[in-house]
Amino acid sequence: MLSRVTRLTSRTRQLDPGRILHTGSRAPQSVAAHLDDQAADDGPRAVSRTSEKDPARHGEQHEGLHYDIPLQDVGTLFPQSLPPRFSMQVKTFGEACLMVRKPALELLHYLKNTDFAHPAVRYVLYGEKGTGKTLSLCHVIHFCAKQDWLILHVPDAHLWVKNCRGLLPSAYDRTRLDQPAEASAWLKNFKTTNERFLSQIKVQGQYVWNKRESTERGRPLGEVVEQGLTRAKSATDAVGVVLKELKGQSRAGGFRLLVAVDGVNALWGRTTLRREDKSLVAAEELALVHNLRKMVRNDWHGGAIALTLSQTGSLFKPRKAYLPQELLGKEGFDALDPFVPILVSNYSPKEFESCVQYYLESSWLQHEKAHTEDGKKQLLFLSDANPGQLERLCAHL
Amino acid sequence: MAAPCVSCGAPLSYRLFLGGRVSFARRHGVWKAAAAELQIGAGSQILRLRHTTGVTTKKNVAALRRETYTVDFIKKQIEEFNIGKRHLANMMGEDPETFTQEDIDRAIAYLFPSGLFEKQARPIMKHPEQIFPKQRAVQWGEDGRPFHFLFYTGKQSYYSLMHETYGKLLDVEKRQNQLQAKGLFSENTKTKDLIGSRWLIKEELEDMLVEKLSDQDYAQFIRLLERLLTVQRDAEEEFVQQFRRSVTIQSKKQLIEPLQYDEQGMAFSTSEGKRKSARAKAVVYEHGSGRIKVNGIDYLLYFPVMQDREQLMFPFHFLDRLGKHDVTCTVAGGGPSSQAGAIRLAMAKALCSFVTEEEVEWMRQGARRGGSRWGRELSPRDLGTADHRPTRQGAEEAGPGGRPQEVHLEEALSAPTQAGRGDAGVCAHVRPTDGRDLPASVRACCGMVCF
Numbered sequence: 121m122l123s124r125v126t127r128l129t130s131r132t133r134q135l136d137p138g139r140i141l142h143t144g145s146r147a148p149q150s151v152a153a154h155l156d157d158q159a160a161d162d163g164p165r166a167v168s169r170t171s172e173k174d175p176a177r178h179g180e181q182h183e184g185l186h187y188d189i190p191l192q193d194v195g196t197l198f199p200q201s202l203p204p205r206f207s208m209q210v211k212t213f214g215e216a217c218l219m220v221r222k223p224a225l226e227l228l229h230y231l232k233n234t235d236f237a238h239p240a241v242r243y244v245l246y247g248e249k250g251t252g253k254t255l256s257l258c259h260v261i262h263f264c265a266k267q268d269w270l271i272l273h274v275p276d277a278h279l280w281v282k283n284c285r286g287l288l289p290s291a292y293d294r295t296r297l298d299q300p301a302e303a304s305a306w307l308k309n310f311k312t313t314n315e316r317f318l319s320q321i322k323v324q325g326q327y328v329w330n331k332r333e334s335t336e337r338g339r340p341l342g343e344v345v346e347q348g349l350t351r352a353k354s355a356t357d358a359v360g361v362v363l364k365e366l367k368g369q370s371r372a373g374g375f376r377l378l379v380a381v382d383g384v385n386a387l388w389g390r391t392t393l394r395r396e397d398k399s400l401v402a403a404e405e406l407a408l409v410h411n412l413r414k415m416v417r418n419d420w421h422g423g424a425i426a427l428t429l430s431q432t433g434s435l436f437k438p439r440k441a442y443l444p445q446e447l448l449g450k451e452g453f454d455a456l457d458p459f460v461p462i463l464v465s466n467y468s469p470k471e472f473e474s475c476v477q478y479y480l481e482s483s484w485l486q487h488e489k490a491h492t493e494d495g496k497k498q499l500l501f502l503s504d505a506n507p508g509q510l511e512r513l514c515a516h517l
Numbered sequence: 518m519a520a521p522c523v524s525c526g527a528p529l530s531y532r533l534f535l536g537g538r539v540s541f542a543r544r545h546g547v548w549k550a551a552a553a554e555l556q557i558g559a560g561s562q563i564l565r566l567r568h569t570t571g572v573t574t575k576k577n578v579a580a581l582r583r584e585t586y587t588v589d590f591i592k593k594q595i596e597e598f599n600i601g602k603r604h605l606a607n608m609m610g611e612d613p614e615t616f617t618q619e620d621i622d623r624a625i626a627y628l629f630p631s632g633l634f635e636k637q638a639r640p641i642m643k644h645p646e647q648i649f650p651k652q653r654a655v656q657w658g659e660d661g662r663p664f665h666f667l668f669y670t671g672k673q674s675y676y677s678l679m680h681e682t683y684g685k686l687l688d689v690e691k692r693q694n695q696l697q698a699k700g701l702f703s704e705n706t707k708t709k710d711l712i713g714s715r716w717l718i719k720e721e722l723e724d725m726l727v728e729k730l731s732d733q734d735y736a737q738f739i740r741l742l743e744r745l746l747t748v749q750r751d752a753e754e755e756f757v758q759q760f761r762r763s764v765t766i767q768s769k770k771q772l773i774e775p776l777q778y779d780e781q782g783m784a785f786s787t788s789e790g791k792r793k794s795a796r797a798k799a800v801v802y803e804h805g806s807g808r809i810k811v812n813g814i815d816y817l818l819y820f821p822v823m824q825d826r827e828q829l830m831f832p833f834h835f836l837d838r839l840g841k842h843d844v845t846c847t848v849a850g851g852g853p854s855s856q857a858g859a860i861r862l863a864m865a866k867a868l869c870s871f872v873t874e875e876e877v878e879w880m881r882q883g884a885r886r887g888g889s890r891w892g893r894e895l896s897p898r899d900l901g902t903a904d905h906r907p908t909r910q911g912a913e914e915a916g917p918g919g920r921p922q923e924v925h926l927e928e929a930l931s932a933p934t935q936a937g938r939g940d941a942g943v944c945a946h947v948r949p950t951d952g953r954d955l956p957a958s959v960r961a962c963c964g965m966v967c968f
Contacts, residue, residue, distance in 0.1 A: 502819035
């Protein structure tokens with residue numbers, strides 16, 4: 121990466137002599153504190169990155185700047201749970217850079233000041249398509265991980281209500297349906313993310329999986345997860361158990377729990393799943409959905425709930441819908457009420473500038489006019505400062 | 518030489534018939550329908566109006582010869598047309614005195630609704646002069662002697678016209694010589710206003726003379742008239758004016774909307790645009806940040822496709838005014854692409870008010886600057902494909918910062934319609950695009966810079 125960085129520095133020197141001072145910032149290993157001041161000093165132009173890696177210390181002065189997450193953290197925190205385009209970008213650039221933006225900062229501020237004695241507060245990130253809700257959520261998750269919280273991350277709840285194969289009637293409750301594939305995938309990711317908690321937390325109930333297997337009281341939670349992973353049939357029940365235990369134990373204070381669900385409107389929407397007799401499955405008949413709904417209720421304390429609404433991937437919702445009322449429907453809205461809504465909007469001019477700068481620095485924009493003012497104006501017009509659109513547009517150039 | 522067509526016994530019923538200039542087949546058989554109609558009421562004009570032509574049962578070879586009508590016949594037709602017109606007016610409840618041809622057309626369309634696609638196949642009722650092709654009356658008398666002295670040239674009207682014109686030319690020259698001899702010749706400074714009119718075209722001349730001409734005949738005649746005018750500009754004005762038709766000059770000037778001011782004192786300008794079946798109205802505000810709202814929805818949401826947003830970008834990009842104006846527009850009809858095109862046109866027109874005259878001209882010339890498919894010169898390479906589209910790789914790049922895809926306001930201002938294609942703007946110069954195409958020997962010896 122250093123070699124690539126040095127190549128970049130020589131190139132950018134030609135482009136903009138005023139930035140010689142900041143070429144060093146592209147090598148994060150060097151002179152961290154010094155550059156932090158410089159990042160703050162420099163005005164609205166040119167700098168797009170900051171070397172502040174700890175989200176806890178992100179503040180107003182870092183707004184609009186990119187910070188990168190070390191790749192092993194990405195592997196731990198977000199095993200297959202980054203949005204697909206972003207994960208492609210991570211692979212291409214070799215680094216995972218998130219922009220520090222106001223909605224995320226706001227949410228971080230709330231989280232820093234949470235009172236864990238009170239019931240968990242629900243924060244809902246909503247906004248138009250492509251404005252950066254999911255990545256803001258990722259930012260928050262990174263922060264919580266750094267603060268040693270237990271992360272319960274559902275990357276996309278829509279995946280649980282559509283295109284599922286192998287629905288089984290639940291062993292626990294005949295009326296509900298199991299989804300072994302999705303449950304095992306989730307358990308795997310959960311295990312990767314929260315490895316160290318699994319041995320610390322002890323199960324408080326006794327669970328019988330089948331004739332031969334059961335988990336006694338006091339056993340580590342890891343065993344439940346293993347059970348779910350090895351026996352696909354009990355995966356969904358394992359998930360249910362995990363959720364129940366965590367909810368029950370978070371109030372004890374041993375750990376802080378963050379429930380992060382992306383696309384939470386799927387929980388109260390329609391599904392496209394059918395049983396063998398071709399009858400439609402309602403969302404609450406799915407065990408996973410049922411348990412998750414219980415999880416996002418605010419009847420527990422010792423943590424926080426961060427949710428994202430998403431129209432992309434949602435079923436039967438119009439393209440232009442983005443407000444909570446529209447996407448959640450009456451049932452969902454009532455279930456989630458009260459919550460703290462946080463609007464995520466398109467880039468501000470400064471953020472836009474920073475994003476374009478980042479792409480230029482990573483040699484992503486190869487067009488000769490991309491770094492001119494005219495080119496930037498065109499990019500701004502065509503993408504209307506929408507992060508998703510901008511990313512797609514720049515992919516062509 | 519042809520006897521008037523009376524054999525079918527129902528010439529009156531021809532008045533209302535299907536088709537424009539139809540060459541009649543001489544019908545010996547009585548049309549059944551015609552007969553029936555006539556039997557019902559020989560004097561009843563109304564029924565005759567209702568008659569539509571039937572189909573002949575027998576095809577007569579002789580009938581393929583051109584039908585000729587006598588003068589009496591035509592006169593009778595005209596009388597009947599007029600009477601029929603009055604009846605029609607009565608039927609429609611309108612005043613017969615002021616019943617115009619448009620009213621007749623409307624009435625016929627109402628009484629005989631037709632779903633035929635070919636407009637000329639629908640029922641019409643027009644003055645006999647427009648229906649029956651103009652024909653010559655018989656050119657010779659009882660004794661077989663032709664009336665006109667030039668009859669045996671074959672083209673008597675043409676030659677008599679040439680004769681007359683030449684006579685006039687000689688007269689004019691004689692007069693001029695006399696004036697010059699007397700010394701009263703004054704340089705005629707009065708220039709005849711020939712602008713805004715053109716000579717007759719060959720078809721029009723043929724119509725006038727009721728005679729077929731050849732191209733050379735026509736050219737000869739025009740040259741003669743030109744010669745007449747060179748001798749004396751205002752010679753025989755009436756005579757010459759017979760052969761000139763006015764050309765309506767289409768005003769190429771773009772109507773520039775004046776600026777209006779709203780309550781806050783912000784200047785704005787409104788205009789409309791259309792493309793295919795989409796109609797758009799745009800209001801462009803002078804100061805703004807580049808926000809565009811379409812039907813109340815942000816343009817990013819209204820046009821998810823990048824191509825449509827590029828269309829919206831072009832007017833501003835061309836004038837370097839990206840991000841300086843706010844726009845609110847409404848659009849209806851058509852699909853997303855045509856709506857985008859319509860809005861683009863409306864915005865371009867509205868921007869004219871904010872922009873100087875030269876820039877308006879520049880916008881109109883925009884297409885010639887290259888980039889636009891329809892306005893620029895096509896290279897021989899482009900002409901290779903059937904629709905002259907460039908087939909190069911990367912020819913369809915996304916707009917931003919692009920190599921000048923200055924598809925522009927010529928197109929934009931005059932609405933990117935089919936007319937753009939056939940315009941004089943498209944000229945295919947077949948010439949080598951670069952020196953490589955010429956043989957080396959030519960290059961070497963001429964030493965020219967070929968381009």
